[in-house]
Structure formats: C-alpha cells, structure tokens
Amino acid sequence: MRPVEFDVTYESRNTWARLGTLKTNHGVTQTPVFMPVGTQATVKATSPRELVEVGAHIILANTYHLYLRPGHRLVEESGGLHRFMAWNRSILTDSGGFQVFSLGDLRKITEEGVAFRSHLDGSKHFISPEVSMEIQMALGADIAMAFDECAPYPADYQYTKDSTLLTSRWARRCQAAHTREEQALFGIVQGGMYADLRKQSADDLVSLDFPGYGIGGLSVGEPKELMYELLEVTVPHLPKEKPRYLMGVGSPDCLIEGVSRGIDMFDCVLPTRIARHGTVFTRNGTMTIRNAAYSRDFIPIEPECECYTCQHFSRAYIRHLLNTGEILGVRLTTIHNLHFLLRLMEEIREHIAGDTLPEFRTTFLGQYYGGEI
Amino acid sequence: MRPVEFDVTYESRNTWARLGTLKTNHGVTQTPVFMPVGTQATVKATSPRELVEVGAHIILANTYHLYLRPGHRLVEESGGLHRFMAWNRSILTDSGGFQVFSLGDLRKITEEGVAFRSHLDGSKHFISPEVSMEIQMALGADIAMAFDECAPYPADYQYTKDSTLLTSRWARRCQAAHTREEQALFGIVQGGMYADLRKQSADDLVSLDFPGYGIGGLSVGEPKELMYELLEVTVPHLPKEKPRYLMGVGSPDCLIEGVSRGIDMFDCVLPTRIARHGTVFTRNGTMTIRNAAYSRDFIPIEPECECYTCQHFSRAYIRHLLNTGEILGVRLTTIHNLHFLLRLMEEIREHIAGDTLPEFRTTFLGQYYGGEI
Numbered sequence: 001m002r003p004v005e006f007d008v009t010y011e012s013r014n015t016w017a018r019l020g021t022l023k024t025n026h027g028v029t030q031t032p033v034f035m036p037v038g039t040q041a042t043v044k045a046t047s048p049r050e051l052v053e054v055g056a057h058i059i060l061a062n063t064y065h066l067y068l069r070p071g072h073r074l075v076e077e078s079g080g081l082h083r084f085m086a087w088n089r090s091i092l093t094d095s096g097g098f099q100v101f102s103l104g105d106l107r108k109i110t111e112e113g114v115a116f117r118s119h120l121d122g123s124k125h126f127i128s129p130e131v132s133m134e135i136q137m138a139l140g141a142d143i144a145m146a147f148d149e150c151a152p153y154p155a156d157y158q159y160t161k162d163s164t165l166l167t168s169r170w171a172r173r174c175q176a177a178h179t180r181e182e183q184a185l186f187g188i189v190q191g192g193m194y195a196d197l198r199k200q201s202a203d204d205l206v207s208l209d210f211p212g213y214g215i216g217g218l219s220v221g222e223p224k225e226l227m228y229e230l231l232e233v234t235v236p237h238l239p240k241e242k243p244r245y246l247m248g249v250g251s252p253d254c255l256i257e258g259v260s261r262g263i264d265m266f267d268c269v270l271p272t273r274i275a276r277h278g279t280v281f282t283r284n285g286t287m288t289i290r291n292a293a294y295s296r297d298f299i300p301i302e303p304e305c306e307c308y309t310c311q312h313f314s315r316a317y318i319r320h321l322l323n324t325g326e327i328l329g330v331r332l333t334t335i336h337n338l339h340f341l342l343r344l345m346e347e348i349r350e351h352i353a354g355d356t357l358p359e360f361r362t363t364f365l366g367q368y369y370g371g372e373i
Numbered sequence: 374m375r376p377v378e379f380d381v382t383y384e385s386r387n388t389w390a391r392l393g394t395l396k397t398n399h400g401v402t403q404t405p406v407f408m409p410v411g412t413q414a415t416v417k418a419t420s421p422r423e424l425v426e427v428g429a430h431i432i433l434a435n436t437y438h439l440y441l442r443p444g445h446r447l448v449e450e451s452g453g454l455h456r457f458m459a460w461n462r463s464i465l466t467d468s469g470g471f472q473v474f475s476l477g478d479l480r481k482i483t484e485e486g487v488a489f490r491s492h493l494d495g496s497k498h499f500i501s502p503e504v505s506m507e508i509q510m511a512l513g514a515d516i517a518m519a520f521d522e523c524a525p526y527p528a529d530y531q532y533t534k535d536s537t538l539l540t541s542r543w544a545r546r547c548q549a550a551h552t553r554e555e556q557a558l559f560g561i562v563q564g565g566m567y568a569d570l571r572k573q574s575a576d577d578l579v580s581l582d583f584p585g586y587g588i589g590g591l592s593v594g595e596p597k598e599l600m601y602e603l604l605e606v607t608v609p610h611l612p613k614e615k616p617r618y619l620m621g622v623g624s625p626d627c628l629i630e631g632v633s634r635g636i637d638m639f640d641c642v643l644p645t646r647i648a649r650h651g652t653v654f655t656r657n658g659t660m661t662i663r664n665a666a667y668s669r670d671f672i673p674i675e676p677e678c679e680c681y682t683c684q685h686f687s688r689a690y691i692r693h694l695l696n697t698g699e700i701l702g703v704r705l706t707t708i709h710n711l712h713f714l715l716r717l718m719e720e721i722r723e724h725i726a727g728d729t730l731p732e733f734r735t736t737f738l739g740q741y742y743g744g745e746i
Contacts, residue, residue, distance in 0.1 A: 040693070040694075040697045040699055041690070041693065042694060042699045042701045044699065044700060044701075045700040045701070046701070047681075047701060047704065048685070049681075069693065069696065069697055070668065070689070070692075070693040070696075074668065074669060074689065077669060077671070078669075078671050078687060078689055078690070079671070084687070084689075084690055085690065086685040086686055086690075295443065295447065296447060296450060298450070298451050298452070308420075308422075312421070312459040313459055314451060314457070316443070316447065316451055316457075317414070317451070317457055317458065317459075319443075320413070320414065320442065320443040321413075321415060323442065323443075324413045324438075324442055326413055326415045326417065327417060327418040327700055327703065327704070328415045328417075328418070328419070328420060330700065331420065331700070331704075
C-alpha cells in the first residue's frame with residue numbers, strides 16, 4: 001500500500017466541499033479534518049488518551065522545534081515520533097519552513113536553503129530542502145511536507161513571484177531527497193496574494209504529482225475575504241483525487257468557509273493557545289472564562305457539551321484554577337476547545353453528507369458571532 | 374451513622390502497625406493511607422480521574438488557601454468542596470493553622486486567634502478556632518481538623534508548653550463551634566519536641582473525645598530519629614480505636630517508620646512538589662529525570678511500574694517535556710510519584726497483614742537508600 005491513501009467518498013451538491021477518508025499506516029481519518037498541533041511532540045497540556053477522547057485522529061508536529069529539541073536523531077533512536085510521544089494514530093510534520101521564515105532578522109534565504117539562528121540560544125543552523133527531508137524522515141511521521149518559502153504579507157509581485165518559483169524548485173529537490181517509503185510527501189502551493197502566481201504554483205506542484213497538497217502562505221495577516229478568494233482560485237487547479245490541506249487555519253468560521261471551498265485538512269494552534277490564556281469556544285462565540293463575571297457561575301462552559309471538562313466542572317471552578325495558576329485549569333480549557341473544534345468538524349461532515357452545509361454555515365456563524373466576541 | 378467510622382481490622386504482631394477501614398459518606402478507605410494534597414481544590418497537575426487511577430481514596434485540601442481564593446462561601450454556594458472540584462471520594466481539610474503560622478512576621482498570635490496578612494496581597498485577616506470551624510464547615514470536607522498552634526523548631530520548653538496549652542484550649546473551642554453533623558472533627562496533638570508535653574497534649578485532647586487525632590508539629594526540621602521517638606511517646610496515649618494521623622509527612626522511609634509506630638493516616642506535598650521539579654521516586658531512590666544522563670534513556674522511569682506514565686512513556690521523552698517546559702512532563706512525573714507512594718502503602722498494608730513489615734522495612738529501605746539519593 002502507498003503510505004497515504006485518500007478516497008473522496010462524497011461530493012457536496014451545493015458547495016465545493018467533499019467527504020473523504022485518509023488512510024495511513026496509523027489508521028483512518030475522516031475528512032474534512034482538523035489536526036491539533038503538537039509542536040514539541042505533545043499537544044500542549046494534553047495526554048495522548050485525552051486526544052483520542054476528544055476525537056483526534058491525526059495531529060501535527062513541528063519539524064523546526066523537534067530538530068532543535070530533542071533533535072531528530074534522538075527521536076529516530078527512540079523508535080520514531082509515534083513511539084516517542086506514545087501516539088499511535090497519524091502524524092503530519094510541517095517542513096520547518098514557516099517557523100524558520102518567521103525568525104525574521106535571524107535568517108537568510110539563498111537558492112540553497114535558509115541559514116538561521118536558533119530562537120533558543122542563537123546557535124547557527126542551515127535547513128535546505130534536503131535537510132528538511134532528512135529531519136522529517138528521521139522523525140517518521142506518516143506525512144511530511146515539502147520545504148517551502150512562505151512569503152510575508154504584504155509582499156510585492158516580484159518578490160512573491162521569485163519566492164513562488166523558488167518554492168517550486170525546492171519542491172522538486174524535496175521529492176528527489178525523500179526516500180522514506182512508508183511516509184508520504186505533500187507539496188505546498190504558495191503564490192502569496194496573487195491569483196496568477198497561485199495558479200502557477202499549483203500547476204508546478206501538480207506536475208510533480210505529490211500524493212497531497214498543502215496550501216501555504218495564507219492566514220498570514222490578510223483579510224479573511226482575500227484568503228477565501230485565493231482559495232477559490234487555487235483549489236480548482238488541484239487534482240480532485242488528492243487531499244488539500246489549508247495550513248495554519250483553524251478558527252470556526254475559517255473551517256466552515258475552507259471546507260465549503262474544497263479543503264480537506266486544517267491545522268492551527270488557535271484552540272490550544274487561547275485555552276492557555278483562559279478563552280474557550282462556545283456556540284455563542286468565545287468566552288473569557290477568567291472574567292469576574294464567571295466567578296459564581298456554577299454551570300459548565302457549555303451545559304450540552306459532552307467533553308470531560310463540561311461533564312464534570314463548572315465555569316467558577318475553572319476560573320478559580322486559572323486565577324490560581326493551577327495546571328488543571330489549562331488542561332480543562334484545552335480539552336474543551338479541542339473537543340469543540342473536532343465536534344464542529346464532525347457536524348460539518350454530517351452537513352456535507354446531507355447537503356445542508358450552506359444552511360449550517362448561516363446558522364452556526366449567526367449564533368457564533370452573535371456571542372461575546 | 375457518624376460522619377466517620379473507623380475500624381481496626383488487624384493488629385500487627387511485631388510492630389505497632391495496624392490495618393483499618395475509614396468510612397465516610399464518600400466511601401471507604403483502607404488504612405494506613407497516604408492522602409495526596411490538593412491545596413487549592415486540585416492536586417497539582419492531576420485530574421480527579423487520574424487520582425482515582427493512582428489509587429487515591431482520600432485527599433487533603435488547605436483551608437487557608439481556599440479561604441483566600443476562591444473563598445469558602447463561594448465553595449459552599451457551589452455545593453461544597455466535593456462538587457466544586459468534582460471529587461466524590463473522601464476529603465480532609467486542615468485547619469489553616471500550619472499555613473498561618475508559617476507566615477512568620479505576617480502573623481500575630483493571641484488567646485483569641487491569629488491575625489495575619491495574606492501572602493497574596495497583604496490584606497488583613499483573622500482566624501480563630503471559631504472562624505476555622507466556620508470555614509471548614511462551609512467547605513464541607515468529610516473530616517475537619519481543629520485549629521492548633523504549630524510551635525516552630527527549635528522552640529524552648531516554656532514557649533512550647535504555653536503553645537501546647539493554647540492548642541488544648543483552642544481544641545475545646547473548636548469542638549464547641551463545630552456543628553456540622555455530616556463532618557467529623559479531629560483534634561491535633563502538639564507538644565513540640567518534649568515528651569511530657571506530647572503526653573499532656575494527648576491526654577488533653579483525648580479527654581475531649583475526638584473521633585480521630587492528628588499529630589502535628591513534627592517533620593518541622595527536627596532529625597527523623599527525634600520524630601520517631603516522639604511518635605513512640607505520643608501514640609501510646611491515643612485511643613486504639615481512633616485513627617491517628619501524622620500531619621505533613623510523606624517520604625517513603627517516614628511512611629514505613631510511621632506505620633510501624635501505629636500511624637494510620639499521612640499527607641504530604643512531597644510527591645507532587647518534587648514531581649514539578651523533575652524528580653521521581655523509584656525503588657532504588659529518587660531520580661532527577663532532568664539530568665542529561667536520561668536524554669537517550671528510552672525505558673520507562675520504572676519498567677515494572679503499572680502507572681499510566683510508565684506504561685506509555687520513556688525517561689527520554691519525559692526529560693524532553695520537562696526541558697521544554699511542556700505541561701505533560703509535570704503531569705507524568707506527578708502521576709508516577711503518587712502511584713509510587715500509594716502502591717507503597719498498599720504493599721505496607723499487605724506486609725502488616727502478613728506480619729512481615731519489619732522485613733519489608735529492611736529490604737525496601739536498603740534498596741531505596743542504596744540508590745541515587
């Protein structure tokens with residue numbers, strides 16, 4: 001079997017959404033799917049069994065961070081990332097590109113690759129397409145991502161064009177360097193905010209026949225409407241039979257809008273990050289549970305929610321834990337937020353199957369934005 | 374039924390140890406028992422179901438901390454401490470005395486009670502025996518503790534004598550003020566490092582006929598041998614049919630020595646506190662898992678251990694989590710340490726039943742102190 005098998009099982013009649021199954025050596029994932037982010041080989045504040053309980057079937061880990069600590073060779077020695085972190089479902093690693101480019105003044109890009117200094121200790125490093133493949137093969141996730149340049153926002157046409165072409169050349173080098181048979185390598189479409197460059201990037205990558213395609217360089221500061229437009233000009237150039245992964249996107253509205261435009265996979269630190277700051281998702285919008293308003297509020301975050309948090313604990317208790325710096329507080333908000341998004345994806349899949357996604361979009365977003373935020 | 378029923382089910386033939394059952398409205402606990410400490414209505418880094426999994430049947434919560442945050446009235450409004458923290462097994466609250474006396478310059482003791490300033494914001498407060506009862510009744514644990522003065526170490530004879538007599542007078546006031554029928558109130562024996570004062574304190578307290586007795590003011594800096602001697606002069610003055618609780622003690626050696634001298638209950642922050650600093654218990658002594666020596670050590674903390682941590686994760690992974698500040702690291706060390714101590718208590722009970730506690734003591738302590746510490 002190929003390392004990843006993707007099957008489209010249903011195509012929506014009234015949107016570009018579709019249902020699918022993504023099979024790896026570590027199980028089957030229903031798509032569209034949201035992947036929680038486990039940057040340093042742990043989805044912050046959670047244990048693997050809690051991830052299973054909230055319904056996660058595939059998670060993401062960050063190549064850049066694991067390369068620095070504990071080092072990809074150590075992870076390989078331990079038996080690979082699945083065994084290291086005791087997660088026996090699917091894993092995708094990013095390429096390290098986005099993190100390295102985010103270092104700003106600490107990095108320098110050449111045709112060969114990117115020289116940079118570690119954000120931890122300033123030590124010098126160099127990642128090229130070949131090095132990124134070496135690291136990701138050692139980590140041993142089910143899916144690796146090609147090493148790309150993520151252009152900043154805003155960026156002018158010429159910069160973006162050069163960057164997009166560089167990403168295409170790097171994609172070819174990644175493909176040549178990637179030799180791990182039990183791991184799939186996805187390409188990444190760039191092209192910044194320019195429709196013609198998005199098309200060119202998609203065409204370049206598709207010609208290399210990757211088993212899946214990331215769409216990178218979006219959700220980098222541009223208006224959401226622009227992101228949706230760029231999805232609409234990009235997705236039609238990607239093959240129907242391959243999974244499409246919108247990278248770094250995970251707010252409830254973007255998930256629904258992305259799915260409606262044909263996206264199958266998402267990842268984002270949003271649910272876990274806001275949880276650590278005491279903000280939780282509800283159907284009526286986000287709730288800042290640290291607020292004094294909740295100090296004597298003895299009902300769950302969402303009384304109907306089936307997550308461990310809402311089945312056992314009150315807003316007042318969670319607020320107390322957050323205010324006193326107790327670890328359980330962040331654990332409980334994280335579980336709720338992940339459950340919320342993964343449950344939302346489940347509902348989205350149900351509504352694709354029933355051809356009711358547009359109605360659900362209207363109802364959900366109306367209720368969500370009528371809320372506190 | 375009385376709020377707490379204690380039955381001695383077996384008396385050791387070769388030590389002062391005994392087996393017993395402690396029944397409350399929230400279940401049955403086998404004694405001797407170790408109680409994990411949930412200072413702020415959470416045993417740090419754990420969830421209630423993890424506490425159940427490691428075998429905890431009764432935990433301790435701190436009156437002083439809960440009085441300050443979130444406030445006892447809020448806990449009462451929420452339905453009491455069990456409901457607030459979603460823990461439906463037994464709970465014991467301390468009196469607040471030890472914490473208040475630990476404030477040093479921030480507190481002043483009179484016959485009436487203790488005036489002190491909060492360690493959080495310097496605000497002024499006053500706790501008397503009556504106030505401590507009011508707080509503990511509002512919290513609603515199964516067992517409340519009398520408000521005592523814990524004399525510092527070292528303290529001269531006269532200071533200790535005055536303090537011990539004050540504790541006896543306060544115990545009487547606690548008993549008068551305590552009116553919550555579904556809650557038991559235990560007295561606390563003081564007497565510092567003086568055998569005759571320990572005897573006097575025990576006699577005073579026993580004359581008040583509490584349903585159980587704490588032994589306070591030990592493990593405050595004195596040599597362990599002195600603590601054991603003082604237990605030997607105190608325990609014989611306590612009624613056989615009532616539980617004896619050695620407060621604030623929980624190292625493996627002290628648990629074995631305490632049980633051998635007739636102690637039925639213990640509590641201590643040690644296992645959870647050292648876990649947060651990356652130190653774990655093993656049969657061969659404590660292990661500082663942050664050490665570089667464990668960076669490529671891919672076996673569990675204790676390969677034979679049945680805790681969630683040892684069943685899934687390697688020393689190298691836990692070290693990585695601790696070194697990168699990931700919450701899961703502290704969660705995993707905490708689970709292991711609590712499981713270790715609660716499993717140790719289970720073994721101790723088995724060896725009491727088999728009259729082999731002295732042999733177990735020799736074997737266990739020999740192995741434990743032959744280790745790293």
